[in-house]
Amino acid sequence: MSAAIDSIISDVRQFNRFYTKTIGVLGEGMLGCGYSLSEVRVLYEIANGENVMAADLVRTLGMDFGYVSRILALFEKRGFLKRQRSDTDARKSLLILTTRGRKAFEALNQQARDEIAKLLEPLATHQQLQLQANLRQVQSLLDPAERSTQVKLRTHRAGDMGWIIQRHGALYEKEYGFNADFEALVAEICAKFLREFDATKERCWIAELGDAPVGTIMLVRGAEGVAKLRLLLVEDSARGLGVGRMLVQACIQFAREAGYDAITLWTQSNLSAARKLYLSAGFKLEHSEPHVSFGQSLVGETWTLPLK
The missing domain is CATH 1.10.10.10 (Winged helix-like DNA-binding domain superfamily/Winged helix DNA-binding domain)
Structure with missing residues (x-):
């Protein structure tokens, strides 16, 4: 053993x-x-x-x-x-x-x-929701009758941005050692999304397992004809259930329907799980560049998916 x-x-x-x-x-x-x-x-x-x-x-x-x-x-x-x-x-x-x-x-x-x-x-509200998601995943893994539990996607509603900011800050600090600068960046992205939200060109999705949020992603306007994929996150309690794939595909489908020519995103070379998702969805690595951000020495990467 x-x-x-x-x-x-x-x-x-x-x-x-x-x-x-x-x-x-x-x-x-x-x-x-x-x-x-x-x-x-x-x-x-x-x-x-x-x-x-x-x-x-x-x-x-x-x-x-x-x-x-x-x-x-x-x-x-x-x-x-x-x-x-x-x-x-x-x-x-x-x-x-x-x-x-x-x-x-x-x-x-x-x-x-x-x-x-x-x-x-x-427990704080986000801790209660995390506990709920963890309990459901344990039951799903150990009881075959429960493995059909469906992950559902919905668009954002009041209060979601606070959860997105908190979970990005906590998870990226725990898993990658990112400092408060990263949480501040996420907060700025969320604030801009709410202030300038264009329902015809932009979306934020929340993945739920039961009633518990377990993932999120955004698609926002970039340069002319180009959308930006931002803030992909999947709770560790929900990994392995295809949540990340569902979120990325929701972005791609909406971007096509909204008439974008391409989707671009910026990530880090050490985010291996996210990079695999982008690669499997058809994104191509355009260029990479070393930088020091969030208290870490990183390699930033720009990926692109042509839609037309």
Whole structure:
């Protein structure tokens, strides 16, 4: 087994310990109300399912059939649950929550939401969104049924520029050591975009995974007949999902529709992932030049894609 795999296994196990501890803390509130976590899970599945039977709970929750049966018997005793014979198979019973059972579920559900909200409260909005995107990606990677999660593109709206500036500043500092000059440049580009926005010739796209922003790109006016591709970014939590390719293709398609003759862009030689995207989309490297910017010694590159 390679050292890399050993490291991944160690990190997964560490996360499992952290997650188990966190869930245990969240579960204390449920236990204080007289419900075990397993009982809460069963109640949730019945409340949110359709035509739920005991066998469905065993399969979905991975519990022993005898354990599930004891929980269901307890719910019936408390007046939370009634059984209704299936119309398609008289040997099977559907599990239906009573009015009392529905009220119990709604109280527990609200308590669970409050506990999670308390857990998220110390995080800034962009950190909450990043956590959401990371959680969805973990589920997508480990559960084949979730891998069809669609990345969607939308155009910019109020508040997006703040997110674009913050994420560029944070990611480029972490991954490439860029200083605050880079974040200032991004802020200037975003401010100019908002002040001079021409909907017939310019666009900004936000890529979303669920409701969480995971990428962005801009197409703005350059010299006569030439568009500029700017501010491509893909969150590390969403890499490998084709987000960057979607964003670049959205730029190219819009540029054609807007009547541009070509698209040009400026990037750095060390941004290897972005350079691969540009190359695969048909961009050609026109020229490169060393420079010192953003606290780094870099090689700036100009790439061009003819459209006509």
